[in-house]
Every structure is written in C-alpha cells, then in structure tokens.
Amino acid sequence: MSRLPARSRRRGARAAAVLLPGLLVVAGCATPLPEPVPAPAPAVAPATLAQTQLDRVLGDLGAVLADADATSDAARLAPRVEGPALRTRTAEYVRATATSGQRGPTPLPVTPASVLVPATTQWPRSTLVVTEQPADLQAPRILVLRQDDARSPYRLWGWARLLPGVQLPATAGAGTGVPVLDAGSEALRLAPEAVLDQYADVLTNGDASAAAPTFASDAFREGLVAARTQAAANVQAVGSVTETSAAVPDSVVALGTLDGGALVVGQLTTTTTFTVSQGSLTLDATDAALSGKTSVSRTLVYTYDDVLAFYVPPAGSTDQVRLLAAEHARVGVTGE
8 A cells, every 4th residue: 555755644634634624614504404383373263163074963963863763773873872862862762662653752953054163172072053943843953062082973962942032142153163161161140060050959949049030031940840830730649749950060061152151051950759658650651661660659750851051141241041942851760
C-alpha cells in the first residue's frame, strides 16, 4: 500500500479539521421533520346523527318491529329494542295472544315529523323522534332512541304519547344538534334528576306533595287518579287499593331548548297493589297470562313502566314544569 508524503498527510489533516466542523454546523442547522398537529376540538360538539344515518336507524327499527309484531315474538325485538320499550312490547304480545289478537300492540310509526339530535361526543346518547300521527289517529309518539357506545346500534329505549293540546318548545335543528344537560344541571328551574323524583311524589301523594305547585296539571295525572279511584270502587267490597310511583335511577335524558330550558325524559315505576280482605279477585285473560293465575285471594300487584317527557323552564323562571308526553304500560302482574 502506497503512503502519502508527510506534507500531504498534514494538508489532509488540516482539510479534515476544516471540513468536519463544517459538517457538524450543517447538521446542527438541518430543518427538523414536521410533527402532526391534531385538529382543534370544535367549540360546540357536532350533531351525532346525519339525516341519512337517521333514516337508516328508523328503517331498521321499523323492519324489526314489523317482523316481531307479525308473530308476537319478543325475541325478534332484541336487535333494535331495549329497556321499557322491550318490556312493554313483550307484555303487549302476551295481551295480543291472550285476546286472540283483539288487543294488539301499540302502533309505532317510524316516520319522523321532527327530531332532536344531541350535540355530544359522549355515550350513552339519546335521540328523540317525534313521529307523524299513527294510522289509527291516536296521538303522535316521542320515540327515545339510545346508543350505548360507539359500536352499538341505536335501539328504541322507550316511547310516550303526546298529551292533548301540547305544543313542543323550539329546539335547534337536527343538522346543528341540541345541547345535552347533565342530570344535576343547575341551568334549569329544576335539575333533570329531580324532575322525575318530584313528579313521582306528586303521583303518589297528590296535592299533599310539597312538589305539587312545581308542576302544571296534566291529563296523564288526572287519568291515573281517576283509574285509581275507579279501581278502589270496584274492589271495595272485598279489599283496598294502594299505588306508589318511584323514579328509575339513571334513566334521565335532558336536551336543551332554544329558550334555555330543556326537554327532560325519564322513567318511573308505578306499583298498584290490591289487598284482598275477603273472597277473591278473578283475573281477566291478559292478567291471567301475565301472572299465571286465574284468581287471587290475598294480593294482586300490577307493575307499570312509565316513560315521561317534560318541558323544564330555565333557572330563574317562575313557570311550572309541564308534562308533554307519557306512556303508562302494565309490564308485570303477580298475585297470591
């Protein structure tokens, strides 16, 4: 191997000494690779359902209901129905079978007249659909569609019938979405979670309830009182009747209205107990099918799922809370 002369080696060393720092300087000034920057979160959460998605959800629900209704087979409801809606429909199928189809299930149209889509990034989430009037000319329904998580389909959680003369408050359009309020929100005259508790107390205790002045009178409450009075009269010769209502925990959904109030939807359980002091009570075909008994001689207990929708004014308002829609469905009968 040939060797460079000493002078050449010294010149090479000096050149290296000059070039090497130059390389270091260039390396130190190199432009760093850009790092991805996440898009900023929107100031207002977007609506959770586009129109095409809603059409698909309602179409799927309608198909499931039609299939199950045709055979009175509650097992076929499972893909798209849950909660009080599932219990109510199941009991209605028992009734339909017991009455040889004379009392079929509640008509549930799935064509929307208006929709309240939540603007949220959280789950579970609920969309309210106000339907067109059913073919039997009964009141339009409010369908409560619930999605438990991002991978779950929307399911019908419950429904309620609009009360006579009710006018729904104005809300943001489906494309914008409506704000979701916490159950304990202080932005309303009454926190959403308190609405169901206090209304249950009014149903149980009537005008004696401390909460009675908070709520406007409504046809649903009047109907329950009338039915309770009639039931007591029917059995007074052999017994007595008591009735209590209680809010179902964690069932409340509150969606904001344009005036700062909210639509509050939730569930009560109402229990009607007949105590037989002498003789016995003969059960009709539906109650016999639900209970497995044809008569009782001690007690008869009816359990109802109540799905209710209220308008709650904003904080600072002196307006009363108004019941907008209700469904009172007998889902259980026991006795001895």
